Amino acid sequence: MKSTSLLLLTLLQLPTAATAQEPVVEVEEEIYAYVPAxxxxxxxxxxxxxxxxxxxEQVFASGLDTLPGxxxxxxxxxxxxxRSSLGWRADPPDPSGRTREPCPLVAFPDRRQIMLSANPVRDDTPGAPAGATNPVIRQYTARGKMRNPTAIQPRWQARDPAPVFSAIxxxxxxxxxxNNEMILFQNIEYDHAEWAFRDKQGHWNAQGRLSWPLDAERSGNPPIRLCYPNVALDKRSVHFVGTDDVVEPNPGWRLAKRDLTGNTWDYVTRRLYYAWTSDITQQPFSAWLELANRDRTAGRVIPGDLWLAPDGSAHIAWEETAIDMRLRDKFFPDExxxxxxxxxxxxxxxxxxKTTLLATDEGKQGPVPHLPRFQHTQQGRLFVFFYVNGTDPSGKGLRENRLIEILPDGTAGPMLHVPLKHPLNNYMTATERAGSAPSDTLDVIGTEPSNAPTIRYARIRLPGTPSDGEAEGR
Structure with a gap:
């Protein structure tokens, strides 16, 4: 592995030192309230x-309505x-029908198009049991009213039997x-993900399946289902980072958890994997690369974000917890x-x-980091936005968002407080992975640590970038 001083070959325009200027919260507001489903x-x-x-000048958000009855x-x-200069307004509900999950977005800025991925149940009869779903893309336009989106049906790889998609x-x-291109992955049980790629001409000209890594440490080498992945598409190269999401594989730990919780199952996320292809239309995915593994001490690994640099390198951020504290006394008391x-x-x-940007050890006061998200600026700088809890040096509890800049040598710049009145602990950003352009402002949507059933939005001016007040154009 090369030293971190060589890792950012494409960020040559970055400043040689982090600015002392603080981030500025330009907008902070509620988008909508929801009823838990x-x-x-x-x-x-x-x-x-x-x-x-x-x-x-416009920001678009996908919301989720709970259907009464x-x-x-x-x-x-x-x-x-x-959102425009007039504030937030909602368009009519997606005509696809009932679904279980939220609907992610992709933007094509030069075409003024927004793509919404829906996964509606096929049998929309009230009271019908959950069953097969029909994945669909809804194409909206950013011009004028968006009341009649165009339905785009993904074209999956032909096989017999055909893949059956589910609500999960x-x-x-x-x-x-x-380049106005997009890709959709959708899991099939615990075995693999189906994928379909649509080119700039509107053709679904490549399809396939991404098989999960096999677990060589378990009997029968079962596939390791990967979930909550970060996927990036750039000039037809595709990069995939996902965490395992499997039923507790250790029999002793599974029994111990059953005694603690009363549940016969417990899903764990302990390993992080990466795969890629240089051209989704021509080349198969690479072998899986394991980036993190906390299996030995029943820890936790949660994906954060993925950013592709102009030189093609994949920059990956995630959070790790070393131990499941419920199991320590019995199984690994010295950890x-x-x-x-x-x-x-x-x-x-x-x-x-591979670098640890921030760490807090047991018994020491300090921030506990969660959910890192990259923000790449118009000047070529790279920031990481994240949430912390834990304690400050005085022992006071923390609940806030922070920023770190990744410097040219791959090290972390000073950690800066983001002065949100309502910190966000579960959130998404207007990322390049979803088609948004690099920006000197960070657009973020999410929920508060209080678990209030509201979705909030914030726009944050990054440190050392020109300020133009409340201007919407980016």
Whole structure:
């Protein structure tokens, strides 16, 4: 592995030192309130994709309405919101029908188009049981009213039997905003994900399946289902980062958890994997690269974000927790807890560097980091936005958002407080992975630590970037 001083070959325009200027919150407001659907999927459940995109002066958000009188799981309906100088307004509900999950977005800025990925149940009869779904893309226009979106049916790889999609999709939706292309992944049980790629001419000219890595440490080498993935598409190269989401594989730990919780199952996320292809229309995906593994001490690994640099390298951020504290006394009493925000660079399928940007050890006061998201600016700088809890040096509890700049040598700049009146602990950004352009402002949508059933929006001016007040154009 090369040193971190060589990892950011394409960020040559970055400043040589982090600015001392603080981030500025330009807008902070509520978009909508929601009624919990109690179906296992919240409005931020599709966290690997994004429910927020920007096109010029407008910001668009995908919302989720709970349908009164409808039984779970397919008891919600998606809706598109947009913000302009007049504030937020909602368009009519997505005509696709009832669904379980939120609907991620992709933007094509030069075409002024917004693509919404829906996964409606096929049998829309009230009271019908959950069953097969019919994935569909809804194309909206950013011009004028958006009352009649165009339905675009993904074309999946032909096989017999045909894949059957379900309400629990774990789907990923990503777009190349510069080239007006998009790709959709959707899980099939515990075996693989189906994928379909649509080119700039509107043709679904490549389809296939992404098979999960096999678990060589378990009997029978079962597939390791990957969920909550970050997917990036750029000039037809596709990069996929996902975490395992499997029933507790350790029999002793599974029994111990059953005694603690009363449940016969417990899903765990302990390993992070990466795969890529240089051309989705021509080349198969690479072998899986394991980026993190906390299996030994029953820890936790949660994907954060993925950003593709101009040189093709993949920049990856995630959070790690070393130990499941419920199991420590019985199974690994000498291990210490540790919370990390980690960052890696992968190029041509090989790990170039891996760095811990922030860590707090058991018994020490400090911030505990969560959910890192990249923001790439118009000047070529790269920031990480994240949430922290834990304690400050005085022992006072923390609940706030922070920023770190990734400097040219791959190290972390000073950690800066983001002065949100309502900090967000579960959120998405207007990311390049969803087609939004690089920006000196960070657009973010999410929920508060209080678990209030509201979806909020904030626009944050990044440190050291020109300020133009309340101007909407980016």
């Amino acid at each position: 109690n179906n296992g999927a919240t409005p931020m459940w599709d966290s690997g994709s994004s429910n927020l995109v920007r096109i010029g 409808m039984a779970p799981p397919n008891n919600t309906q998606c809706r598109l919101w947009r 999709s774990y789907r990923s939706f990503a777009g190349d905003g510069m 210490k807890q540790r919370y990390e925000l980690n960052y890696a660079v992968v190029r041509d399928g090989k790990l170039v560097s």
